[in-house]
Amino acid sequence: MNTQLKAFLFDVDGTLSDTERDGHRVAFNHAFEEYGINWHWDVDTYGELLAVTGGKERMQYYADKFLDKNNLPDNLESLIPELHQAKTRHYTELLSTGAIPLRPGVERLINEARQRGFRLAIATTTTPENVTALLTHTLGAQSIDWFEVIAAGDIVPAKKPAPDIYDYALKTMKLSADECIAFEDSANGIKSTSDANLQTIITVNDYTREHDFSGACIVLDQMGEIDQPFNVIAGDAYGATYLDCDLVVKLHQQSIAS
């Protein structure tokens, strides 16, 4: 069977942009300071906390697993959503400074995909405002409309690694999983795509390099550019040195056939 590829589904954090270490982490710490809470997430601790997706869920996980039960704020349940709102404000302010760029090759691939008529969507755990802020401050405000669906945050109750956010995007676009390809960066991401029956192209980052990406079409260190070739960590790039639509189509075809 030769199912035609119709749509590209992108994760955001870690895939479109390296947002976690210098973006989300910093914004969480600003929120803790703003509320006078003596929590601080250093780079390594944050790496462990990334086991749980979703900012509210991550704070709850931190309180449950990293802190002394007798030393938690009394009002933790109501505090977490408040902290998260503050964190979102700090994060979107940070994005507005232009401090967090897209990863190499992302803009080029999105532009080529649009020119070639592939449909685009986003499937992410992060808060919707964060996605629109990232797109606005990197590709421009008009880019929000390039994505047919922006499936984000609490739109589904079960976040990644559950497949729900991808199932939601597929259902909204009226596409089958075979007609799409997903772009992810993490083990939670590929668990989510695999359980939604999607083929997945992985670009790793410093937090996810050692994750298990079994079942991916290919694992790359980045999408790459003409003058900035990717390194292939696992899989076959068929001689390509950067990810373009021809390679995406080929990887999709090969994965569907096998």
Ligand code: XBP
């Ligand atoms: C992204 C996340 C998010 C962000 C924070 O995971 O885990 O929780 O770190 O976002 P993925 P919010 O890339 O797998 O979608 O604080 O807005 O929840």
Ligand code: MG
């Ligand atoms: Mg991600």
